[in-house]
Amino acid sequence: MSTRQHPQTSVPPEALHKWLSILVCALHSVYFLLNMLLMQKIGLGAVQIIVAAFSGYCFYSSLKERYQPWQSYTLMALLTFNILASASLMEFWAGAIFWSLALPLWYYNLFGLKKGFCFSAMIVMFSAAILYLRTDTSLFMPYRTVFNFTLAYSSVWLMCHIYEVQRQKTSLFLRALALQDALTGVQNRHALKADFSAVRKKAESIHMLIIDVDHFKTINDKFGHDIGDSVLIKVANEIKQSIQGLSVYRLGGEEFVVLLKGISDIQAYEQAEVIRKTIEQATFHSHTDAITLTVSIGISSLQPGQEFTDFLRAADVKLYQAKHEGRNQIRN
Numbered sequence: 001m002s003t004r005q006h007p008q009t010s011v012p013p014e015a016l017h018k019w020l021s022i023l024v025c026a027l028h029s030v031y032f033l034l035n036m037l038l039m040q041k042i043g044l045g046a047v048q049i050i051v052a053a054f055s056g057y058c059f060y061s062s063l064k065e066r067y068q069p070w071q072s073y074t075l076m077a078l079l080t081f082n083i084l085a086s087a088s089l090m091e092f093w094a095g096a097i098f099w100s101l102a103l104p105l106w107y108y109n110l111f112g113l114k115k116g117f118c119f120s121a122m123i124v125m126f127s128a129a130i131l132y133l134r135t136d137t138s139l140f141m142p143y144r145t146v147f148n149f150t151l152a153y154s155s156v157w158l159m160c161h162i163y164e165v166q167r168q169k170t171s172l173f174l175r176a177l178a179l180q181d182a183l184t185g186v187q188n189r190h191a192l193k194a195d196f197s198a199v200r201k202k203a204e205s206i207h208m209l210i211i212d213v214d215h216f217k218t219i220n221d222k223f224g225h226d227i228g229d230s231v232l233i234k235v236a237n238e239i240k241q242s243i244q245g246l247s248v249y250r251l252g253g254e255e256f257v258v259l260l261k262g263i264s265d266i267q268a269y270e271q272a273e274v275i276r277k278t279i280e281q282a283t284f285h286s287h288t289d290a291i292t293l294t295v296s297i298g299i300s301s302l303q304p305g306q307e308f309t310d311f312l313r314a315a316d317v318k319l320y321q322a323k324h325e326g327r328n329q330i331r332n
């Protein structure tokens with residue numbers, strides 16, 4: 001269930017895009033005025049006012065929460081083109097090429113690791129070529145300029161890359177913390193809600209199984225909380241193995257949930273029966289005794305327009321029936 005919306009663990013691209021667009025708008029407006037009024041560079045001024053207008057539009061749509069990823073790509077393409085065109089066409093000593101040192105920062109932050117790497121690699125090649133062709137060979141050895149620029153650019157690039165790799169690792173770690181149940185290692189209630197939202201967009205039918213260990217309190221009372229914990233871990237693993245590849249969620253206590261998509265009521269019941277039998281046949285261990293357990297299972301089938309809470313409640317009602325009618329049973 002990879003379509004889950006994860007909790008945000010870095011600055012979201014739309015926020016970066018908003019500040020990039022206002023920055024680009026302000027800079028290009030200033031350069032437009034300088035080029036038109038002071039230097040009479042009509043062509044370059046025209047390009048700059050177009051970029052300023054487009055970035056102003058991007059800022060406006062960000063404010064109105066109408067951000068689209070294509071806007072970031074277009075904005076960065078325009079900005080990159082403008083930097084490289086200025087470095088190629090303007091007086092070399094004006095130093096437009098220095099702006100390319102800032103590009104990897106934006107590429108990595110807006111587009112992530114792979115695209116950040118590819119775009120940064122392209123820019124170092126273009127910039128080095130421009131520098132090589134435009135360096136005044138009567139004053140400098142061109143390769144030294146290219147060498148120094150490439151080193152400076154690469155150190156910025158390297159830092160961006162290391163930062164992004166680290167950020168992704170931290171992000172994965174935080175997601176795991178936020179979405180995993182600390183005791184059993186299966187998914188938690190937050191993950192269940194997020195996966196439900198993702199799955200309901202695609203699947204034609206969804207069934208929810210709530211699995212509750214019968215008389216779990218007696219395990220705690222008889223063998224202690226530690227053994228109770230280890231029994232819960234084993235129950236989670238047994239359920240996981242019996243549903244092959246699907247996610248198991250722990251709602252809390254001794255209650256677990258499985259979501260089944262794209263199957264019939266009968267197939268959902270059969271799947272529940274596999275789980276029930278697996279737990280019934282499994283042996284759990286205290287320090288001294290072998291323990292056997294049973295589970296009761298309630299099944300609900302998602303109705304059109306039904307929200308998560310109602311879907312969960314419907315399964316809970318069926319679970320209550322199963323408990324009430326003797327436990328070690330399935331109700332749908």
Ligand SMILES: Nc1nc2c(ncn2[C@@H]2O[C@H](COP(=O)(O)OP(=O)(O)OP(=O)(O)O)[C@@H](O)[C@H]2O)c(=O)[nH]1
Pocket residue numbers: 183212213214215216217218220224225226227228229232252253254323327
């Ligand atoms: N060891 C351990 N026990 C827990 C945990 N969370 C909840 N419990 C215990 O689980 C027990 C649940 O008891 P009840 O809700 O009465 O349910 P039950 O004894 O399983 O009875 P039925 O569900 O009616 O069959 C309580 O004793 C809780 O203390 C946990 O993380 N670890």
